[in-house]
Amino acid sequence: MSHSGRIPDTHxxxxxxxxxxxxxxxAAEDREWVELHVQSCEECRRxxxxxxxxxxxxxxxxxxxxxxxxxxxxxxxxxxxASESAVPADEDVAPVRVAGTxxxxxxRWLAAAVIVQAIGLALLGxxxxxxxxxxxxxxxxxxxxxxxxxxxxxxxxxxxxxxxxDVTEILARHQLELVGGxxxxxxxxxxxxxxxxxxxxxxxxxxxRANAHVQFAEPVSQ
Amino acid sequence: xxxxxxxxxxxxxxxxxxxxxxxxxxxxxxxxREQAAFRELYGIYYQRLTRLxxxxxxxxxxxxxxxxxxxxxxWTKASEFRGASQLSTWIIGIAYRRALNTLRRxxxxxxxxxxxxxxMISTPSSAQGEERSQWIQQGLDKLPLEQRxxxxxxxxxxxxxxxxxxxxxxxxxxxxxxxxxARETLKxxxxxxxxxxxxxx
Numbered sequence: 453m454s455h456s457g458r459i460p461d462t463h464x465x466x467x468x469x470x471x472x473x474x475x476x477x478x479a480a481e482d483r484e485w486v487e488l489h490v491q492s493c494e495e496c497r498r499x500x501x502x503x504x505x506x507x508x509x510x511x512x513x514x515x516x517x518x519x520x521x522x523x524x525x526x527x528x529x530x531x532x533x534a535s536e537s538a539v540p541a542d543e544d545v546a547p548v549r550v551a552g553t554x555x556x557x558x559x560r561w562l563a564a565a566v567i568v569q570a571i572g573l574a575l576l577g578x579x580x581x582x583x584x585x586x587x588x589x590x591x592x593x594x595x596x597x598x599x600x601x602x603x604x605x606x607x608x609x610x611x612x613x614x615x616x617x618d619v620t621e622i623l624a625r626h627q628l629e630l631v632g633g634x635x636x637x638x639x640x641x642x643x644x645x646x647x648x649x650x651x652x653x654x655x656x657x658x659x660x661r662a663n664a665h666v667q668f669a670e671p672v673s674q
Numbered sequence: 675x676x677x678x679x680x681x682x683x684x685x686x687x688x689x690x691x692x693x694x695x696x697x698x699x700x701x702x703x704x705x706x707r708e709q710a711a712f713r714e715l716y717g718i719y720y721q722r723l724t725r726l727x728x729x730x731x732x733x734x735x736x737x738x739x740x741x742x743x744x745x746x747x748x749w750t751k752a753s754e755f756r757g758a759s760q761l762s763t764w765i766i767g768i769a770y771r772r773a774l775n776t777l778r779r780x781x782x783x784x785x786x787x788x789x790x791x792x793x794m795i796s797t798p799s800s801a802q803g804e805e806r807s808q809w810i811q812q813g814l815d816k817l818p819l820e821q822r823x824x825x826x827x828x829x830x831x832x833x834x835x836x837x838x839x840x841x842x843x844x845x846x847x848x849x850x851x852x853x854x855x856a857r858e859t860l861k862x863x864x865x866x867x868x869x870x871x872x873x874x875x
Contacts, residue, residue, distance in 0.1 A: 467854070471825075471829065471853050471857075472828065472835055474828075474829070477828075477833060479834070499857075502857075506829065506867055507830075509810045510814075513806065513807035513810045513811065521720045525716050525717075527742060528745055531746065532749055661739060662735060
């Protein structure tokens, strides 16, 4: 028998490569000499007998989340569409349609978005009236485009089943105020109400993502 | 001399597509912004990444977020992939780094803790399978994160030593060392494994 190329044939090196002999991914130039070594090495054969069932058990043993893939992708796709539609200001963008979602869901979502928009407008109106001097030049009407918030801000999209009470609760819990939106794909902008708080937009977005009613949340660059 | 006498384990959890086919999907994403191609690639990696991240003891909500963050990068950077490595090592490497960042940020203990929750679907179909699964998991939980991942990438995901080195951003010899230590530790904490009987219960 002839061997081409490098043939270290040392026990230690063969031993190190046994896992890749087991998974079939050992380099072609190593396979032959390692297999030859194993045939003559009782210790390596025993190791193979030990590792082979371990490899099988590892593949067979771990639970998976088979049921959530579709939902997870829908969430990602919504995020992508929201992000891409949020970039050009004042652009009239159609509501998000994620593959696999029903039109009825979109209608429900739109209804929720209208309600949330009304809340946002009311909040802005009241705030502007109460603090018109302080905020002059900072806030515009929502339809005129997005306001540049003073403090940390996030863009977010609520899920279709989010109620007005849910929105209020989420904003209150995170001490946020709606300062813009909804824009294309239902993206709202919310800013930290108390700008003296030392919390980053990234942190707020991370916290918001943990909420089941928040489909998408990303920090706004200041 | 016949060299086929050494059996290898059943095929690991690998993509049904070749690297070239996966690259073609990526090209459709980069050039045509094609949702169908993106969805297909996502489906190919979803379970694999879920398993890998579960082995890192990530929480369910973190797993989904990391996978989606990873594919956010795939979507936005598809045109920047130059093909220096396999597509799988690029994608899995992104997920690995994101997971490390999450672990650091949340200060989660990478070992043990409360990884998986209510809506998981358990693969083992029998009580005995369930018991073996727990037994293996307990042993793996004793390993440092890097050793556990090296073992997972080898045995479950079927990567080569060089691919694992790329994913984990470490030298090839480091991969071998981690595997060596993992195997030794497991033999100590799972004595039945060292017996080589395959009867773990």
